[in-house]
Amino acid sequence: MTARPARRARAAVAAGALTLVLALTGCAAEPPAPNPDPQASGPVLTEDQDTHVLGEVNAVLQAASESNDPAQLEPRLTGPALAIRKSQLEVAKERGNADLVTDIPGEYQQLIVPTNDTWPRTSFAITVQTEELQTPRLLALDQASPREPYKLWGWVQLASGITMPAFADAELGSENLAADDDTLLLSPQDAVNQYADVLTTGRGSAFKGTFEDDAFRQLLGNFAKTQKETLDQPNVDGTYTIKVTPTEGQDIKAVRTADGGAMVMAALTVTETMTAVEGAKLTPPTRSGKALLGDEEPTNKLVDGYSDMVALYVPPKDADAQVKLLGYSHIQTSVSTE
Template sequence: MTTRATARRGAAAAAATLTLGLLLGGCAADLPTPDPDAVPAVPGPDLTVEQTVAVSTEVGAVLDAADEAMDSRGLDERVTGPALTMRSAQLKAAVRAKNDELLTVLPDEMQQNVVSTTVTWPRTSLGVTVEAGDGELPRLLAYEQASARSPYKLWSWVRLFPGVELPPFAEPSVGSAAVPLDSDELLLSPQDAFSQYVDVLNLGKDSEFAKSWADDRFRQDRAEQKAKATKALDDVEGTWTEKFSPVDDDIRAIATTDGGALVIGAMTGQETWKAPEGAKITPQTDTEKALLAKDPTNSLKLSGLATVAIYVPPAGADAKPTVLGAQLVLTKVTN
């Protein structure tokens, strides 16, 4: 921002006005006192409907260009945060495998927009895409503006679960407030909600928070992966472990009209397959094969980044936090 230059121009203008007033003071009536418009008690939305369309279209154009070129360079022009890490990893795998089907389809047409009413930065807005085609469910995209002079960039995306119902949001013309990560107006603060979910994801029924959370598709998928891996390693007396860790700086929350909040956060994941010496653990998916690019050994380590969207009810509600969608992307594969 050019605040210093603006301040200097403002000061110079004020000085000129003051000098003129002194010269005319002896022969003119008092100048009228300015009556500025009152500052609204509730801030308005950060974006107009037209601007939300422009943001999704412009971000979509950058994504399309990167996908077409199969090159992540230039993505950071309109992609940031977890989304940049995830998309860059997908492009790397797609290039090595020569397969663009390894890229998650991210439509730029929205069926619903959620606009924040934040007076500071960063600012967050959400978009629910139309169906991605071929039976693919809609995505929930989060955009972020880091500063007043920065463009909105894609910050994260999740795949919404089948049959999921999003909580109610204010119309874009009204806007939705950003929720502090330590808010005590919710059943759980956004920070605590995300930390608890990661604990449940890691420990399952052994987590002290397990009974406080409804089951969800992402946890079911990880449980299925555990069962599959354990069965495959039984014959060689191998082991399988998985651990997720929240990325503390990557949590955002926006208010819903029922007093709750939609929380979106990122977590790293580490999946490790281990077998005795002499055994070989081969990558299973095209993405795993592309990112490993080495001969198999008796171990396999899969590193990933996951984004998760959670609805947290208001304080005092007789309900549980609900996971609405998730996306896990492999970022690195080693022996």
């Protein structure tokens, strides 16, 4: 996914300079408002406008990280991205460790611009791969209404070795799809629901054959295996369960691919529950979990909550292919001992 040199140069964002501008002005300048004329066709943002939007988002992310102030996120983040970033900043402040905050580069190798003349609508961007990141990030930005700015709605890290589907050039634009779109092998909503079931029940899922095996399923499966082995000790006699569901109240974002399929992004809520014999003390196995637990006394029950995002490729209708994971994020945002 290598961008043309001219486009990539336009898409580069100087994070330090943008942060300075934000500090001097007190608020980010709004990007030019897209023309809401329902007769318009083609992309609703030019590449330069989209790059400007991404620069504003990046400046807010940088400023909030430097100040550890989640309130600075509100002008340019929304939905799952806002909730997750707030949690990350709180954890980083508690632990004094900025490594727990997801790094989102400010340079982009591909822009995926919507053509829809209705709202809400979503644009996407794929970052460059840096020396610090194993894989690029895929970002989704949502515009809720004609005069609202685009805000970062979610992100995933692309899976290692994945081949991304092709999209229409940003100069032409790509169609946002409804959650119940019926031109695909599965509607975006059904794809997300079924994938959540596969993550929860694994090989016992009735939908396992619809999806390729992937790194996220392996990650959750390996963690579950480790926890079960730890809890299945004579002096612990514990249990482990996992439940994955589409996050309540969050829309699914979908965009048409060049082959007639779709890229689908969705928020998932993952809940892991561990119990042990009376008197045992279960402590969080992750750095984020320990920070979220804070000074609370451990008990024989531990409930870890994760706010996750996934991106799926759903083939076109009647295609002889499986749904494929493109990327995911797995971020712990809660801990409970009850």
